[in-house]
Amino acid sequence: MEVEKRMNRRSFLRRLVAGIGGLMLLAGLDAFFIERHMLRRQDVTVPLAGLPDAFNGFRIAHFSDLHIGHGLAADDLESLVQKVNSAKPDMIVFTGDLVDDGMEELVAAAQVLSRLQAPYGKYAVLGNHDVRGHVDPDRIIKAHQDAGFIPLVNRNLTIRHRTVDERLIVAGLDDYWRDPDWEAAFSGIGKGECVIALIHEPDLADRAKEYGVTLQLSGHSHGGQVRLPFVGGVLYPPYARKYPDGLQRVENSEMLIHTSRGIGTTILPIRFLCRPEWYMLTLRKK
Numbered sequence: 001m002e003v004e005k006r007m008n009r010r011s012f013l014r015r016l017v018a019g020i021g022g023l024m025l026l027a028g029l030d031a032f033f034i035e036r037h038m039l040r041r042q043d044v045t046v047p048l049a050g051l052p053d054a055f056n057g058f059r060i061a062h063f064s065d066l067h068i069g070h071g072l073a074a075d076d077l078e079s080l081v082q083k084v085n086s087a088k089p090d091m092i093v094f095t096g097d098l099v100d101d102g103m104e105e106l107v108a109a110a111q112v113l114s115r116l117q118a119p120y121g122k123y124a125v126l127g128n129h130d131v132r133g134h135v136d137p138d139r140i141i142k143a144h145q146d147a148g149f150i151p152l153v154n155r156n157l158t159i160r161h162r163t164v165d166e167r168l169i170v171a172g173l174d175d176y177w178r179d180p181d182w183e184a185a186f187s188g189i190g191k192g193e194c195v196i197a198l199i200h201e202p203d204l205a206d207r208a209k210e211y212g213v214t215l216q217l218s219g220h221s222h223g224g225q226v227r228l229p230f231v232g233g234v235l236y237p238p239y240a241r242k243y244p245d246g247l248q249r250v251e252n253s254e255m256l257i258h259t260s261r262g263i264g265t266t267i268l269p270i271r272f273l274c275r276p277e278w279y280m281l282t283l284r285k286k
Contacts, residue, residue: 036071036271039079039263041087042279044247047286048214049254050194052166056285061089061118063278064200064219065262066109067129069102071269074109080263080278081115087280091120091159094149095219096127096175096200098140100266106143113147120159124149125172127200127220128237129266132177152198154181156189171213172198176239186211201239202259209253216257217281221245223261227273 061084066072084092099106116122124147130140144151152172159168169189174180189195195213199205202218221240224233236244240259243250247258263276 035273035275036265036269037076037276039083039276039278041083042277044258044279044281045284046215046247046256046258046281047284048194048256049286050192050214051283051285052161052168052194053285054161054164054166055168055194055283058091058120058168058283059087059089060196060217060281060283061087061092061278062095062217062258062260062281063093063263064095064260065097065127065222065264065266066094067097067100067102067262067264067266068105068109070100070264070266072264073102074105074112077109077112081112084278085115085117089118089280091170092116092118092122092149093170093196093198093217094122094124094144095198095217095260096125097129097219097262097264097266098124098127098143099135100129100264103135103139106139107146110143110146113149116148119162122147122149123152123157123170123172123198125152125198125200126175126178128175128177131175137178152185154184156186156195167193169193169195170198171195173200173204173208176201176204182207182211186213202243202257203239203241205243205250205255205257209250209255213255215283216250216255217260218243218257219260219262221259221261222265223274223277225265225267225271225274229273233274 124144131137141151153174156171173185197213197216201220205216221244226234261277
């Protein structure tokens with residue numbers, strides 16, 4: 001009887017190990033081959049104090065972190081373009097990291113992204129992967145322009161409503177790793193303006209609130225890229241740990257931040273329980 005118990009125990013342990021191994025294999029296959037290609041739209045309502053009446057219901061398509069060259073090619077952007085254009089946003093913003101190792105795909109990527117359309121324009125900022133190592137930031141900015149995006153590098157622009165005399169301010173900060181000029185990015189903005197700031201690293205929101213920003217749009221975190229039940233994101237990069245995902249209120253302020261989980265990948269070309277996402281943000285007057 002004792003021998004039979006030991007055999008049953010060993011059989012159970014072998015089955016348990018085999019089951020865990022099988023689950024790990026399936027998870028790995030999903031993360032590498034399936035989930036990272038399952039682009040989805042997320043709709044987010046953003047209540048803003050001080051939003052001009054004419055912009056109530058204004059819709060912004062927000063995407064981030066393409067990382068062209070790291071498991072994502074220019075042709076893979078076709079799905080994003082089709083989905084965003086079908087949604088007919090008022091404005092489109094891209095919050096950085098156009099490339100990873102894909103400088104040779106810049107021209108092709110710009111051609112695909114040039115088909116994105118929005119009546120109030122398209123705006124982009126640089127991410128940390130756009131300014132480091134072998135990457136030439138000037139070439140990234142040129143690709144933004146070729147794609148029809150207005151690069152916002154330490155500057156801001158006024159977005160005027162087409163029918164009434166009301167406006168939004170859209171500001172963009174250079175990437176943190178290039179020592180951005182905060183004063184230039186937010187210069188000339190009057191008190192009480194509704195300011196939307198594009199800043200790649202989300203945790204910079206704690207400083208952005210000092211400049212009267214109403215809403216910050218960011219990326220960089222990838223949502224952790226690999227997420228576990230009851231745990232969430234496994235690993236977040238520096239400056240993406242305090243406000244890593246979704247819509248949040250910035251500490252000790254009325255300012256909001258929306259952080260994108262991004263579309264591409266870095267380090268490893270995998271996503272697990274963290275599908276690539278783009279967002280339709282609908283602004284509502286609070």
